[in-house]
Amino acid sequence: MSLATRSKRTESRPALSRDRVLRAAIEIADEGGIAAVTMRRLAESLGAEAMSLYHHVANKEQVLDGVVDVIAAEINEAVGRLTQPTRGAAWRSAARERILTARRVLLRHRWAAALFESRSATSPEVLLYFDGLVGIMRDGGFSNDLAHHAMHALGSRAIGFSQELFTPGAGPAAGEPDPVLAGMAGRLPHLVGMLAEVMHDDPDSTIGWCDDQAEFEFGLDLLLDGLDRRR
Amino acid sequence: MSLATRSKRTESRPALSRDRVLRAAIEIADEGGIAAVTMRRLAESLGAEAMSLYHHVANKEQVLDGVVDVIAAEINEAVGRLTQPTRGAAWRSAARERILTARRVLLRHRWAAALFESRSATSPEVLLYFDGLVGIMRDGGFSNDLAHHAMHALGSRAIGFSQELFTPGAGPAAGEPDPVLAGMAGRLPHLVGMLAEVMHDDPDSTIGWCDDQAEFEFGLDLLLDGLDRRR
DNA sequence: ACGTAAGACTTACAACGTAAGGTCAGGAGA
DNA sequence: TCTCCTGACCTTACGTTGTAAGTCTTACGT
Numbered sequence: 001m002s003l004a005t006r007s008k009r010t011e012s013r014p015a016l017s018r019d020r021v022l023r024a025a026i027e028i029a030d031e032g033g034i035a036a037v038t039m040r041r042l043a044e045s046l047g048a049e050a051m052s053l054y055h056h057v058a059n060k061e062q063v064l065d066g067v068v069d070v071i072a073a074e075i076n077e078a079v080g081r082l083t084q085p086t087r088g089a090a091w092r093s094a095a096r097e098r099i100l101t102a103r104r105v106l107l108r109h110r111w112a113a114a115l116f117e118s119r120s121a122t123s124p125e126v127l128l129y130f131d132g133l134v135g136i137m138r139d140g141g142f143s144n145d146l147a148h149h150a151m152h153a154l155g156s157r158a159i160g161f162s163q164e165l166f167t168p169g170a171g172p173a174a175g176e177p178d179p180v181l182a183g184m185a186g187r188l189p190h191l192v193g194m195l196a197e198v199m200h201d202d203p204d205s206t207i208g209w210c211d212d213q214a215e216f217e218f219g220l221d222l223l224l225d226g227l228d229r230r231r
Numbered sequence: 232m233s234l235a236t237r238s239k240r241t242e243s244r245p246a247l248s249r250d251r252v253l254r255a256a257i258e259i260a261d262e263g264g265i266a267a268v269t270m271r272r273l274a275e276s277l278g279a280e281a282m283s284l285y286h287h288v289a290n291k292e293q294v295l296d297g298v299v300d301v302i303a304a305e306i307n308e309a310v311g312r313l314t315q316p317t318r319g320a321a322w323r324s325a326a327r328e329r330i331l332t333a334r335r336v337l338l339r340h341r342w343a344a345a346l347f348e349s350r351s352a353t354s355p356e357v358l359l360y361f362d363g364l365v366g367i368m369r370d371g372g373f374s375n376d377l378a379h380h381a382m383h384a385l386g387s388r389a390i391g392f393s394q395e396l397f398t399p400g401a402g403p404a405a406g407e408p409d410p411v412l413a414g415m416a417g418r419l420p421h422l423v424g425m426l427a428e429v430m431h432d433d434p435d436s437t438i439g440w441c442d443d444q445a446e447f448e449f450g451l452d453l454l455l456d457g458l459d460r461r462r
Numbered sequence: 463a464c465g466t467a468a469g470a471c472t473t474a475c476a477a478c479g480t481a482a483g484g485t486c487a488g489g490a491g492a
Numbered sequence: 493t494c495t496c497c498t499g500a501c502c503t504t505a506c507g508t509t510g511t512a513a514g515t516c517t518t519a520c521g522t
Contacts, residue, residue, distance in 0.1 A: 016500075038477080049501070052500075054481095055499075117348060122411045127397065127411070127419055131421050138424075144424065144428040144429055149449045152446035159396055165389070165390055166357055166361055184358065187362070189362070190362050193375065194369075194378055197376070198375055198376055212383070215384070218383065222384050222453075223454065226457050246469090269509065271508085271509080280470070282470080286468075286469055286470075
């Protein structure tokens, strides 16, 4: 039995490691959402037992922290390939491109934005990302103080997503009227009027946290414009 | 026994109801955070058993949805007391005051912002809040289309909070350098430089999701200015 | 007075994170 | 070569979670 067990691992499993644990977690989240990441499922997907994971990570919190770091590293790799001027007025398009590139990575992992929000620990890779963004602003002539304000003003938008509390038409049947909204139409004159007029049936319409690309860029440009003016 | 049980309830407990369940949940969250809200604790705080709650709410999800609705109602009550002109250029300060009032309510329930984010269902009270905000913008001369963009651009900021991914100096010992940040200072020239200069030891410095009031207002004004210009 | 339905309770289960301790292969020192 | 240690892995078990299923009780319409 012991021999069988051992040989089974030796022949068919490349040995556990913190890195493999984190990558497996991302894989599980990609196909089942972040809630699908449990220590047992994680172990199973690696051909091991749940408790074995604890030799490589302290606890589940650390797994999630690590996952954030890996995704942020993926972002940094992507923005690292960008080669644009950043001096003077060029800062604006450099920052814009950096942020939209980060967003592209996050859209590959829909669950990631919610995870980024929920973590309080500072991920080294996230710090590196922000450092680069501050660098661009400094090149653009921002004072340290204004750059600081700018980071706060951008908030999560700095890394490519923004939180919507109410996404019109986000229901299961996208494009069709929200039942709750329809039920209280009488008490929501402005909202109903607005949506009636705006109901452009955009196929890429928003789902869940993920807001429309066009809306994201509108908000981003609003902020970048304002910052540029204060530069 | 049955008599004792009944009398115990009759004399000392005002009978369960959906409303009482939600209010108890808010109370528990206020003192122990949202994670402290479990069906058992909730029942206990009401002098009942966990399963009894299911006669008044379908499941825990619905409890959380209901809590969001109650908090949003509290916001609506607060903004309902505002009496400011909204026509023309006055829209800006009316919207600003509405949002800052909402924020004041959320600051009384620190856990609420994270909860608002995590819910996907549309709360009727949240819809009412947004309807009022759209109304202010329409009074200000916004087209429906621009108002729609504006709501997306504001995102969660429309209701009084903004998500920060990395809050400088948010560690346990506020005001003192982050250990992670200190450890990689060499690779974060811009960030370290910025923070060194900006480290105004603001006593109200940011903790967790809750960003500094001044920073919130800076970002809000940036957006309102931009929107006003496009009006 | 008597069913009946709603509201409360009891019991039970599967899934979760993880503490504690056992097993065993591979390497270090004799 | 033998021994013993170390550390990666597994087994078992515990407390907590949400909630399904069933039972008891009380209030009320008839």
